[in-house]
Amino acid sequence: MTHGRIPVENGELAYEIRGEGDPVVLLHGGMLDSRMWDAEMSELSRRHTAIRYDARGHGESSTPTERFRHYEDLRALMTALDLPRASLVGLSGGGRIAVDFALTYPEQVENLVLVATGLSAMVTKDPFVLEQNKKLEEAGARGDLPAAIECILRMWVDGPRRAPTEVDQRVRLLCQEMYTQTIVRHGLAGFTLMDELRAIERVGELTPRTLTLVGDLDSTDIIAIADQIENEARDARKLVVPGVAHMINLEKPGEFSGILLDFLSCS
Numbered sequence: 389m390t391h392g393r394i395p396v397e398n399g400e401l402a403y404e405i406r407g408e409g410d411p412v413v414l415l416h417g418g419m420l421d422s423r424m425w426d427a428e429m430s431e432l433s434r435r436h437t438a439i440r441y442d443a444r445g446h447g448e449s450s451t452p453t454e455r456f457r458h459y460e461d462l463r464a465l466m467t468a469l470d471l472p473r474a475s476l477v478g479l480s481g482g483g484r485i486a487v488d489f490a491l492t493y494p495e496q497v498e499n500l501v502l503v504a505t506g507l508s509a510m511v512t513k514d515p516f517v518l519e520q521n522k523k524l525e526e527a528g529a530r531g532d533l534p535a536a537i538e539c540i541l542r543m544w545v546d547g548p549r550r551a552p553t554e555v556d557q558r559v560r561l562l563c564q565e566m567y568t569q570t571i572v573r574h575g576l577a578g579f580t581l582m583d584e585l586r587a588i589e590r591v592g593e594l595t596p597r598t599l600t601l602v603g604d605l606d607s608t609d610i611i612a613i614a615d616q617i618e619n620e621a622r623d624a625r626k627l628v629v630p631g632v633a634h635m636i637n638l639e640k641p642g643e644f645s646g647i648l649l650d651f652l653s654c655s
Contacts, residue, residue, distance in 0.1 A: 389404065389405070389406045390404065390405045390406075391403070391404050392404075392405075394464065394465055394468040394469070395464075395468075396444065396456075396460075396461045396464045396465075397456065397460075397464075398452070398453055398454050398456065399444050399449070399450035399451075399452060399453075399456070399461075400449060400450045401441050401442065401443075401444065401449045401450075401461060401464070401465055402422075402441060402442045402447060402448035402449045403422075403439060403440065403441035403442075403465060403469075404422065404429070404439070404440050404441070405437060405438070405439050405469070406429055406432075406433035406437075406438050407432065407433025407434065407435070407436055407437050407438050408436075408437055409435050409436040409437055410435075410436050410437065410474075410475065410498070410652070411436065411437040411438075411439060411471050411473075411474040411475070412432055412436045412437070412438050412439065412474060412475045412476075412477060412652065413439045413440075413441075413462070413465075413466070413471075413474050413475070413476050413477070414428060414429070414432075414438065414439065414440040414477050414478075414482075415441075415443070415462070415476065415477065415478035415479070415482030415483070415485050415486055416440070416442070416443065416446065416447075416479065416481075416482050417479045417480035417481050417482055417504075417544070417634075417635075418446075418480055418481030418482075418484075418578075418579065419446070419481075419540065419566070419567050419570045419571070419578075420446070420563065420566045420567070420570070421442050421446050421447030421448075421566050421569070421570065422440040422441055422442050422447055423447075423562070423566065424479070424562075424563075424566065424635075424637070424638060425440045425637070427637070427641040427642075427644075427645060428477070428637060428641075428644070428645055428648065431645040431648075431649065432645075432648070432649070435649065435652075435653075436652070439465075439469065439471075439474070441465055443458055443461065443481075443482070443485065443578060444456060444458065444461055444578055445570075445574045445576075445577045445578020445579070445581075445582075446570050446574065446578055447566075447569075447570070451573070451574045451575070451577050451578075452574075452577040452578060452581040452582070453577075453581075454581065455581050455582070455583055456581060456582060456583070457488075457582065457583050457584070458484075458485040458488070458582055458584075459485050459488040459489040459492055459493075459584075459585075462476075462485060462486075462489050463489065463492075463493060463496070466496065471496075472496065473495070473496050473497070473498050474496070474497070474498060475497070475498045475499040475500070475501070475652055476489065476490070476497055476499070476500055476501070477501040477503065477648065478500075478501070478502060478503065478505060479503040479504055479505070479634075479635075479636070479637065480503070480504050480505060480506055480544065480610075480634060481506060482503075482505075483502040483503060483504070483505025483506060483507075484505065484506045484507060484508050484584065484587070486500060486502065486505075487500070487502065487505065487507060487508070487587045487591075487594065488508055488584055488585045488587055490594055490595075490596055491585055491587060491590055491593055491594065492585070494594075494595050494596065497596040498596065498597075499596055499597050499598070499599075499651070499652060500594070500596045500597070500598040500599070501598075501599050501600075501601070501648060501651060501652075502598065502599070502600040502601070502614075502617065503600075503601045503636055503637060503644075504601065504602055504603060504606055504610050504633075504634045504635070504636055505600060505610070505613060505614070505617070506609075506610065506613065507587045507588040507591070507613055507616075508584035508585050508586060508587040508588065509584065509585070509586040509587065509588045509589065510588045510609065510613065511588075512609055513608070513609055514548065514607040514608045514609045516543070516548035516607065517543050517548070517607050517609065520539045520540075520542050520543045521539070521543070523535075523539045524536050524539035524540065527539060533568070533571065533572075536571075537564055537567050537568055537571075540567050541560060541563060541564060541567070543607070543634075544563075544633075544634045544635070545559065545560055545563050545633065545634065545635055546560075546633065547603070547605045547606055547607065547633025547634060548605075548607055548608075548633075549605045549633070550605060550633065555633075555639075556638075556639060559635055559638045559639055562638065563635065563638070588613075588616075591616055591617055591620040591621055592620045592621065592622070594617070594620075594621040594622060594624070595622050595623070596623070597623045597624075598617065598621050598623060598624035598625070599624070599625060599626075599627065599647075599651045600614045600617045600618060600624060600625075600626045600627070601614075601626075601627050601628075601629055601636055601644075601647065602614035602626065602627075602628055602629070602636075603628075603629050603630075603631075603632035603633045603634065603636050603639075604628050604629070604630050604631070604632070605631065605632060605633040606632075606633045606634050607633075607634075610634065614626050614628075627647065629643070629644075
């Protein structure tokens with residue numbers, strides 16, 4: 389196991405590597421951090437070189453001070469670790485980064501696993517998410533951090549079809565801790581200073597072998613993106629995971645790791 393930091397333009401990224409074999413890079417969701425991949429690091433490292441890192445503005449990585457691109461940070465990480473090519477596994481905002489990277493540097497992507505992914509330049513339409521975003525803005529305006537975090541949990545842990553009491557409380561508490569630490573340490577700089585592509589308009593350009601996973605209890609926007617990737621990307625298939633919303637790997641770690649390892653073993 390190796391922990392380290394690599395320099396990027398105007399900042400640093402904290403990373404961890406375990407195991408040997410074909411490299412797999414894990415990209416965490418927005419406002420979370422690389423701790424969300426604890427189970428996957430253990431499973432992947434038995435067959436692969438597993439790499440996880442905190443995106444800029446998250447976890448132990450630096451807070452952005454100037455405009456930057458997450459997908460260029462990923463390229464800097466792979467260059468520093470001497471990884472000319474790797475499989476990418478991204479959840480939610482991590483999927484956005486992975487897709488932007490795959491559109492920009494397709495020759496460096498072996499496989500794509502997109503979990504409850506967003507896409508850069510997507511437009512939110514789901515009524516539940518829009519309602520929670522409004523409450524989030526109101527909580528932020530009055531400086532009520534616990535209320536703001538609860539809105540994020542409602543959107544991206546519970547989902548629009550479950551009450552908070554219907555969700556594994558260990559998952560909810562872990563996400564609450566990561567969300568809170570991100571905002572306290574970094575604010576929203578990891579989002580407000582980032583530049584992205586318009587991947588929502590370029591899905592048909594995706595060339596890597598791709599698996600997209602989506603929970604049947606997730607928002608309609610995320611479900612629609614999974615459908616779009618399956619229909620438009622050149623080599624993509626979709627798998628619907630029942631009984632979960634956005635945090636598929638945290639709610640069903642054993643099932644998720646099995647799906648992931650099976651997909652990677654067939655490449």
